[in-house]
Amino acid sequence: MVLDVTAKDTKGKVLFAEKKTYFEIGVDTDRDMRYGAWQIKEIIDLTLPPLQTQKEQYLMHFDTDTDEVEIEAKLWYYISGGKGDVVYSVKKKMEFETD
Amino acid sequence: MKIKATLALFAIGLLGLSQVGMAAKPKEADTIDELLKIHDNSSCKECHSEAHEQWSKSWHAKAVISSLKGMRNFIKVGLEKEWNTPLTKIQLLKCLDCHAPIVNFASEKLAKEIGGLIVTAFEKKGTRAGDAAKKELAKLNVGCTSCHNIKATTVAKGLRGEPEYGVVYGPNGNDSDGHESIESVEMGRSLFCMQCHGIYTAPDGEKIQCNTLSGSYQDAYINLGGSQTCQDCHMKDTGHFFPGGHDLATVKKGLGFNVQITDYRHLPGKVPGVKNKKAWVPSVLVTAFIENKTGHRVPDG
Numbered sequence: 540m541v542l543d544v545t546a547k548d549t550k551g552k553v554l555f556a557e558k559k560t561y562f563e564i565g566v567d568t569d570r571d572m573r574y575g576a577w578q579i580k581e582i583i584d585l586t587l588p589p590l591q592t593q594k595e596q597y598l599m600h601f602d603t604d605t606d607e608v609e610i611e612a613k614l615w616y617y618i619s620g621g622k623g624d625v626v627y628s629v630k631k632k633m634e635f636e637t638d
Numbered sequence: 639m640k641i642k643a644t645l646a647l648f649a650i651g652l653l654g655l656s657q658v659g660m661a662a663k664p665k666e667a668d669t670i671d672e673l674l675k676i677h678d679n680s681s682c683k684e685c686h687s688e689a690h691e692q693w694s695k696s697w698h699a700k701a702v703i704s705s706l707k708g709m710r711n712f713i714k715v716g717l718e719k720e721w722n723t724p725l726t727k728i729q730l731l732k733c734l735d736c737h738a739p740i741v742n743f744a745s746e747k748l749a750k751e752i753g754g755l756i757v758t759a760f761e762k763k764g765t766r767a768g769d770a771a772k773k774e775l776a777k778l779n780v781g782c783t784s785c786h787n788i789k790a791t792t793v794a795k796g797l798r799g800e801p802e803y804g805v806v807y808g809p810n811g812n813d814s815d816g817h818e819s820i821e822s823v824e825m826g827r828s829l830f831c832m833q834c835h836g837i838y839t840a841p842d843g844e845k846i847q848c849n850t851l852s853g854s855y856q857d858a859y860i861n862l863g864g865s866q867t868c869q870d871c872h873m874k875d876t877g878h879f880f881p882g883g884h885d886l887a888t889v890k891k892g893l894g895f896n897v898q899i900t901d902y903r904h905l906p907g908k909v910p911g912v913k914n915k916k917a918w919v920p921s922v923l924v925t926a927f928i929e930n931k932t933g934h935r936v937p938d939g
Contacts, residue, residue: 540937544924562937565847576708577716577732579847586937587930589859592894597924600909603917612897612926616889616937624886627895635901635920 540587541615541623544597546608554608555599561586607634664803666745670752670777676743677783685816690782692879698780701737703759703772708848709733710760713753725753732846736834738778739788752778785830790822793829798822828855831868854935864933871933883937892936894929 540562546555563586564572565579573579587593601608614627667673674680683690693699702709712733717723727741727749734741734752741749755771762768783806790807791798801807802820811821824830836852837845855868872880872888881888903918912919930936 542926542928544926546922563850563935575711575716576846576848577712577844578720580845582847582850584854584935586854586935587928589854589930589932589934589936590862590864592927592929595926595928597926599922599924600904600912601920601922603912603914603919605920608920608922610899610922610924612895612899612924614893614895614928616883616886618883624889626886626890626893629895629897629899631899633899633901633920633922635903637920638914638917 540617540626542595543611543613543615544595545611546599546601547611548605549607549609554601554605555597557597559595561593601635604637605635606637607632609633664743666748667743668745668748670748670774673740673744673748674777677740677781677787679782681816682782685814686782689878692877693782696879697882697884698784698878698880700776701780702734702756702775702778705733705737706756706760706772706775709737709756713757725750728840728842732838732840732844734778735840736838736848737780739784740778740781742788785825789830789833790820790825792833793824793827798824826867826869828852828867828869831872832856835868849938851934851938854938855933858935859933866933868933892930892932894927894931896927896929898925898927899923 540560542559542561544555544557545553547553564583565574566581566583567573567578568580570581599610609630609632611628611630613625613629615623616626617623664676667676697704713725713730717725717729723729727744727746730749730753731741741752744752752775755775759768759771759775762771786806786808787801787803791801804818806817806819807822807825808819809821809823809826811819813819832852832855835849836855837847837850839845855864871892872882883889899922901920901922904921906917906919907915909919909921
């Protein structure tokens with residue numbers, strides 16, 4: 540699962556982009572990362588725990604002549620490999636007074 | 639007189655057998671079609687059409703053909719290369735005891751053939767041989783009798799014993815015209831699902847970790863006061879369809895997403911790299927709260 544946060548200017552140019560991935564890493568008994576179910580004996584848990592709320596914060600600074608940006612936060616869920624679906628998406632346009 | 643008495647005893651014996659279902663332990667099958675007859679699911683839908691319809695669209699219905707890559711890798715990489723161990727029924731059951739429990743009733747010869755079909759279906763995908771292998775494997779799945787008989791007593795075997803052949807286990811044990819039933823309260827508990835949806839321990843002790851849902855359910859969710867069962871969420875309104883991570887609506891239901899976006903202007907001269915060092919710097923703070931409302935870690939597996 541990936542939290543994808545971007546900021547774009549009015550022309551669509553990406554001014555800010557950050558991703559946070561929630562996943563688990565399977566490791567064998569030597570602590571080497573593995574994919575096979577028969578190889579994985581333990582996990583490193585970077586997922587969202589049940590009944591918990593995770594907070595992520597991003598502070599963005601834009602150039603001094605930026606008068607408008609569009610912020611978008613998307614939550615992607617990848618069920619297998621590369622196939623991802625957007626579970627939630629939030630967009631907001633921000634306008635700034637420039638000097 | 640002696641013949642009459644013998645016939646009478648035989649008749650009583652037959653009656654007894656029919657009353658306890660078909661208590662005799664089935665023989666092992668040498669073909670997939672024979673295997674399917676040992677635990678025949680085909681007539682269940684005649685009375686349980688809604689459950690069958692839900693199940694037919696579920697991942698349980700395609701539990702083998704949806705996992706060909708992983709199972710092929712276990713055979714060709716795990717067994718063949720890493721463990722240098724021949725493919726046997728015991729080894730194959732490390733996958734199929736959960737993905738197709740009926741394979742417990744396969745002969746050694748058939749189990750090896752099924753292993754070969756898995757390799758062919760994956761490696762020759764799109765060819766006649768590959769498609770034929772996949773078609774055969776599509777007959778194997780987590781079907782009605784997988785849960786309602788074969789695995790019904792696994793989590794409480796000391797108390798319940800081996801499942802009685804030919805009997806249908808269910809959470810309420812209601813008898814029907816079609817079959818004898820035995821109440822199995824375990825089927826309504828998370829423990830029942832966890833026998834496969836968690837770390838699987840093979841009879842030889844090997845740990846197989848396809849997914850780890852049960853770990854976070856048991857040690858995190860329950861620990862934090864959660865009390866819902868797997869069935870409470872994954873069978874509510876959807877019955878035997880068991881929606882989960884493959885179903886976007888279910889994923890959405892299990893997650894909360896609250897994003898707060900606010901702007902401000904940062905002090906001039908404090909942000910490097912801007913065009914005008916004397917100007918206020920347009921800035922935004924994005925705070926995202928992602929809530930996991932489910933009873934297990936997200937994502938898993």
